Amino acid sequence: MTDSNTCKATVITIHKASEVPLQPINGKPTLVYWDIVGIVHPLRMALATANVEWNDVRMVCGQSKDSQANKKEWFQAKKVLQEKKILEFPNLPYYLDTDVQLVQTDAILRYLGNKFNLMGNGTVQVHRADMLMEEARDLDSTIVRLSYEEGGPAVAKWLCSSDLRDKLQVWDELIRASGAFVTGSTITVVDFKLYTFLYKFQVAQASLMISDCQVPALPFWVPAYLDLVQKATPQLEAYLKSPDMRIPINNPHALFDNF
Numbered sequence: 001m002t003d004s005n006t007c008k009a010t011v012i013t014i015h016k017a018s019e020v021p022l023q024p025i026n027g028k029p030t031l032v033y034w035d036i037v038g039i040v041h042p043l044r045m046a047l048a049t050a051n052v053e054w055n056d057v058r059m060v061c062g063q064s065k066d067s068q069a070n071k072k073e074w075f076q077a078k079k080v081l082q083e084k085k086i087l088e089f090p091n092l093p094y095y096l097d098t099d100v101q102l103v104q105t106d107a108i109l110r111y112l113g114n115k116f117n118l119m120g121n122g123t124v125q126v127h128r129a130d131m132l133m134e135e136a137r138d139l140d141s142t143i144v145r146l147s148y149e150e151g152g153p154a155v156a157k158w159l160c161s162s163d164l165r166d167k168l169q170v171w172d173e174l175i176r177a178s179g180a181f182v183t184g185s186t187i188t189v190v191d192f193k194l195y196t197f198l199y200k201f202q203v204a205q206a207s208l209m210i211s212d213c214q215v216p217a218l219p220f221w222v223p224a225y226l227d228l229v230q231k232a233t234p235q236l237e238a239y240l241k242s243p244d245m246r247i248p249i250n251n252p253h254a255l256f257d258n259f
């Protein structure tokens with residue numbers, strides 16, 4: 001593989017509050033989150049697609065079923081980030097670069113989308129991408145909430161629901177109309193959000209089969225779409241296929257455990 005095809009993420013796994021970055025590591029964009037897919041996947045995908053060198057910092061969460069206990073080290077670090085006025089509202093994910101310090105997943109994704117031209121072209125397309133990104137966010141937020149608050153049977157029930165089926169049909173129509181990605185021939189932040197949700201759906205389907213719940217069928221178009229997104233650039237493909245991406249979807253305190 002040539003250098004241009006290699007992913008440029010430096011994955012740094014941390015365990016302690018004292019290891020949490022207070023500035024961009026080596027002056028490079030630094031994204032900090034848990035050591036899971038979670039809600040950060042679209043941001044990681046954006047940075048991998050942008051083909052810049054960046055730090056993918058992953059904090060390992062405690063292994064119990066108690067979320068507060070699991071996040072103890074992070075809560076200590078959170079105080080430091082606030083006291084030192086690095087972030088007004090520290091949270092995970094957070095993003096540090098030489099010129100910005102950001103929290104809120106979608107704010108970071110919009111920032112990366114604008115910076116690296118991943119929002120589509122022209123005002124109308126950019127706003128449309130923004131709207132669709134929120135629509136895909138709603139899907140991902142639902143599976144996350146059900147996983148943490150209700151558990152496997154609730155996830156399965158929602159994945160089988162006609163409401164979701166109808167929505168997925170619209171996404172299929174959009175992708176078919178564009179002939180490639182959601183908003184057209186180039187990949188945007190919308191695809192990163194949609195990919196993240198569909199990836200979780202795919203993994204959940206396999207897990208739910210194992211646990212003998214009702215099995216929702218993955219819509220027929222999804223595997224081809226996931227493949228297309230994954231191969232959008234050699235760098236994104238290298239990143240998504242790297243051993244570093246063999247990580248759980250949720251933290252250990254989720255009720256629907258790690259798919």
Ligand SMILES: N[C@@H](CCC(=O)N[C@@H](CS)C(=O)NCC(=O)O)C(=O)O
Nearest residue numbers: 038039090091092093103104105106
């Ligand atoms: N609205 C925030 C929510 C962030 C959030 O809930 N992060 C979870 C992980 S998905 C967390 O553990 N945050 C640490 C904290 O609450 O301090 C965002 O979209 O970034």
